[in-house]
Amino acid sequence: MSKANSPLNDFMNGIWKQNPIFKQVLGTCPTLAVTVSVMNGIAMGLATTFVLFFSSVIISMIKKLIPNQVRIAAYIVVIATFVTIVDIVMKAQFPELSKSLGPFIPLIVVNCIILGRAEAFASKNTVVRSAFDALGMGAGFTLALLVLGGIREILGSNQLLGTVILPATVEPMLIFILPAGAFLTLGILFGTANFFEQRKKENARQKVIEANRASRQVALPVEQQNEGEEA
Amino acid sequence: MDLLIVFLSAAIVNNFVLSYFLGICPFIGVSNKLTSAFSMGLATTFVLVLTAVVTWMINHLILIPAGLDYLQYVSFILVIASLVQFVEMFIKKTSQPLYRALGIYLPLITTNCAILGLALFMALRDYDMMQSIFFGLGAGTGFTLALVIMAGIREELELADIPKPFRGVPITLITAGLLAMAFMGFSGLI
Amino acid sequence: MNTVVKMLLTLLVIGAISGGLLAKIFEWADPQIKLNAQKETERAIFIVHPEGKKQEKVSGTTSDLYKVMDGSGKVIGYALPCKGNGFQGLVKLMMGVTPDLKKITGLTVIEQVETPGLGSEITKEGFTNQFKKVNPDPHIVGKKGAAESPNDIVTITGATISSKAVVKIMNEGLDELRKLKKEGKI
Numbered sequence: 001m002s003k004a005n006s007p008l009n010d011f012m013n014g015i016w017k018q019n020p021i022f023k024q025v026l027g028t029c030p031t032l033a034v035t036v037s038v039m040n041g042i043a044m045g046l047a048t049t050f051v052l053f054f055s056s057v058i059i060s061m062i063k064k065l066i067p068n069q070v071r072i073a074a075y076i077v078v079i080a081t082f083v084t085i086v087d088i089v090m091k092a093q094f095p096e097l098s099k100s101l102g103p104f105i106p107l108i109v110v111n112c113i114i115l116g117r118a119e120a121f122a123s124k125n126t127v128v129r130s131a132f133d134a135l136g137m138g139a140g141f142t143l144a145l146l147v148l149g150g151i152r153e154i155l156g157s158n159q160l161l162g163t164v165i166l167p168a169t170v171e172p173m174l175i176f177i178l179p180a181g182a183f184l185t186l187g188i189l190f191g192t193a194n195f196f197e198q199r200k201k202e203n204a205r206q207k208v209i210e211a212n213r214a215s216r217q218v219a220l221p222v223e224q225q226n227e228g229e230e231a
Numbered sequence: 232m233d234l235l236i237v238f239l240s241a242a243i244v245n246n247f248v249l250s251y252f253l254g255i256c257p258f259i260g261v262s263n264k265l266t267s268a269f270s271m272g273l274a275t276t277f278v279l280v281l282t283a284v285v286t287w288m289i290n291h292l293i294l295i296p297a298g299l300d301y302l303q304y305v306s307f308i309l310v311i312a313s314l315v316q317f318v319e320m321f322i323k324k325t326s327q328p329l330y331r332a333l334g335i336y337l338p339l340i341t342t343n344c345a346i347l348g349l350a351l352f353m354a355l356r357d358y359d360m361m362q363s364i365f366f367g368l369g370a371g372t373g374f375t376l377a378l379v380i381m382a383g384i385r386e387e388l389e390l391a392d393i394p395k396p397f398r399g400v401p402i403t404l405i406t407a408g409l410l411a412m413a414f415m416g417f418s419g420l421i
Numbered sequence: 422m423n424t425v426v427k428m429l430l431t432l433l434v435i436g437a438i439s440g441g442l443l444a445k446i447f448e449w450a451d452p453q454i455k456l457n458a459q460k461e462t463e464r465a466i467f468i469v470h471p472e473g474k475k476q477e478k479v480s481g482t483t484s485d486l487y488k489v490m491d492g493s494g495k496v497i498g499y500a501l502p503c504k505g506n507g508f509q510g511l512v513k514l515m516m517g518v519t520p521d522l523k524k525i526t527g528l529t530v531i532e533q534v535e536t537p538g539l540g541s542e543i544t545k546e547g548f549t550n551q552f553k554k555v556n557p558d559p560h561i562v563g564k565k566g567a568a569e570s571p572n573d574i575v576t577i578t579g580a581t582i583s584s585k586a587v588v589k590i591m592n593e594g595l596d597e598l599r600k601l602k603k604e605g606k607i
Binding site: 065066067069070073074077078080081084085088089091092093095099102178 | 424446453536
Binding site: 026029032077084180183184 | 249250251252253254255256259301302303304305308309312313341342343344346347348351352355394395396397400401402403404405406407408409411412415
């Protein structure tokens with residue numbers, strides 16, 4: 001039981017099992033918008049993780065003090081405050097990045113991941129667990145942004161992290177850094193991820209069937225064997 | 232004429248969903264049935280126009296004169312959350328059938344990035360009050376349009392033989408991509 | 422304690438702490454933000470006036486205008502930051518003109534969020550260099566395909582709106598400068 005509740009587990013949860021984008025389908029707006037390049041994706045991921053971490057921690061700390069009816073409003077104020085902090089700091093220290101991410105930094109306020117985690121986790125768990133959960137979700141989010149950003153940047157502008165990596169003879173497919181390309185790439189990524197998940201499940205299921213069959217040592221007629229595999 | 236351009240730009244040429252990626256969560260979540268898509272679109276449009284008016288007033292009558300620009304995000308989102316709350320209470324009191332039709336979607340509108348996105352773009356582009364209202368109307372119309380088209384397509388897709396890994400979210404996203412490409416054709420319109 | 426009072430109090434306290442925290446952070450960051458903006462403006466000024474050595478804000482006017490001097494202190498032109506709505510958002514640019522306002526010495530796009538590969542081509546020299554050869558009197562005109570008169574510049578194929586937006590912003594900037602000249606401020 002302690003393993004399931006360990007902070008490390010809470011962290012790893014956010015990376016794949018409950019990946020905010022691929023599993024929970026939350027936070028898709030900024031994902032599609034900022035992944036025109038890997039750099040933008042990383043910056044957005046880190047900014048979101050920052051807000052997620054501090055919001056989750058603060059909300060977990062004050063969860064007992066907030067009356068139930070105003071909890072959403074209270075969470076929103078906390079989240080908006082940290083987003084403003086990120087925005088101001090970025091404008092001061094990283095002006096170029098701030099400009100290319102544009103209005104999507106303030107849109108972190110309505111990133112469903114943050115409010116979702118606050119409501120589903122931080123408001124019901126300890127500060128330590130909330131902290132790790134936030135970091136895990138943030139990391140999972142950033143990873144997804146990295147993958148999507150990488151694909152779109154390479155295919156759409158022949159570059160990765162700003163340096164040209166494909167020869168000039170390969171014409172970049174502009175569509176990938178345009179909105180249509182974002183949808184298509186994410187859709188295909190989802191489909192691919194589903195494909196592997198389903199194949200894993202199918203393989204596991206097959207193993208169980210084989211194990212049962214072996215332990216019972218029953219030889220099934222051919223038609224029945226085929227039926228079992230298709231179902 | 233200028234107002235018409237603001238409206239058309241937000242509704243079609245720079246469609247909030249297909250060009251700016253605002254409102255994707257409801258777009259994926261609510262677009263599987265035509266009737267719910269339409270209801271969500273209407274409710275959102277209503278909130279968008281109200282938000283345009285109120286946030287403009289707060290921004291230009293309070294925040295900017297007082298030099299409190301940095302409180303924009305906090306105030307905007309609080310306004311939006313309260314507006315949605317009031318709209319819900321208002322509809323509940325005045326029209327029961329409407330409330331039943333829209334009921335569950337209203338609270339979801341608060342986290343619809345399109346609403347906050349609208350407020351932020353308005354502020355960024357320094358629109359005046361009339362432009363803001365038409366911007367809100369255009370954004371809402373465009374959002375409803377995207378949702379309704381998507382719902383129509385998805386209802387047809389229910390009967391199609393889609394490969395298993397792609398059912399649900401993946402095929403919706405790919406369809407959205409094709410829709411976005413189609414909408415790109417509008418860029419010469421204005 | 423009455424629940425309504427408790428609700429309001431909680432929100433008020435959170436709001437107050439939030440406001441206070443933001444005010445402090447803003448105070449700390451504002452000088453740097455202003456410095457960034459200043460550096461960016463200066464960089465743009467010397468792009469549109471490559472021979473300029475010194476720049477100075479023009480006083481006595483509400484416009485955000487800079488005069489550019491060469492090594493000997495002679496005024497070789499003016500630089501005016503201007504902005505307007507492009508296709509997808511705000512377009513900010515820096516315009517350089519000769520002291521008699523008859524020629525544009527340079528144009529650089531400082532900020533834009535136009536469509537990559539199409540509207541964003543307005544930042545490329547192929548487009549902006551046209552403005553150095555055009556006759557800005559009385560107005561610059563954006564034409565598709567080919568220039569037919571000395572006032573014309575050719576818009577980018579597939580990015581007519583972005584190109585025309587730049588033309589509009591330039592014309593408005595020039596009008597502002599002409600007004601200032603009439604008032605004797607420059």
